[in-house]
Amino acid sequence: MGAKEELEQLNxxxxxxxxxxxxxxxxQEALEKAQREIRHLELTVQQKEEEIKNFQNRENITKxxxxxxxxxxxxxEIKLKINEYIREIDKCIAYLRD
Known part of the structure; x- marks a missing residue:
């Protein structure tokens, strides 16, 4: 094999x-994008689960x-007072998390 062929092969x-x-x-870019999307979706799921939990709590309070x-x-009056207590408890929990 000549130098020309070797050069072409190297090219x-x-x-x-x-x-x-x-x-x-x-x-790599696609993987990073997918990982960001997964993190975003995990946060969305967590928020939705919290909303469901809060809704269930409100429903239980009403009952x-x-x-x-x-x-x-x-x-x-009772419902408003219980909701007020829950908001205060939520504030305390948020404070303790920080």
Whole structure:
């Protein structure tokens, strides 16, 4: 094999290597994008689970209040007071997390 053929072969190897590096970089970028999307979706799921939990808590409060209260006015007052307590507890929990 002559010097010219060796040079051409080296050029082909270099071109293939350049393509491989480009593909590798593209794959890395796609992977990073997918990882960011996964983190975003995990946060969204966590927020939705918290919303569901809060909704279930409100529903349970309503059931408890309706069972305890004799009339609609009392039920509303009890519900408001319980919601106030829950907000205060949530603030305390958030404070403790920080």
């Amino acid at each position: 082909r190897i270099e071109q293939k290597l350049t393509k491989l590096i480009t593909r590798y970089n593209q794959a 408890i209040v309706n069972t305890i209260a004799a009339d609609a006015t009392s039920a509303t």
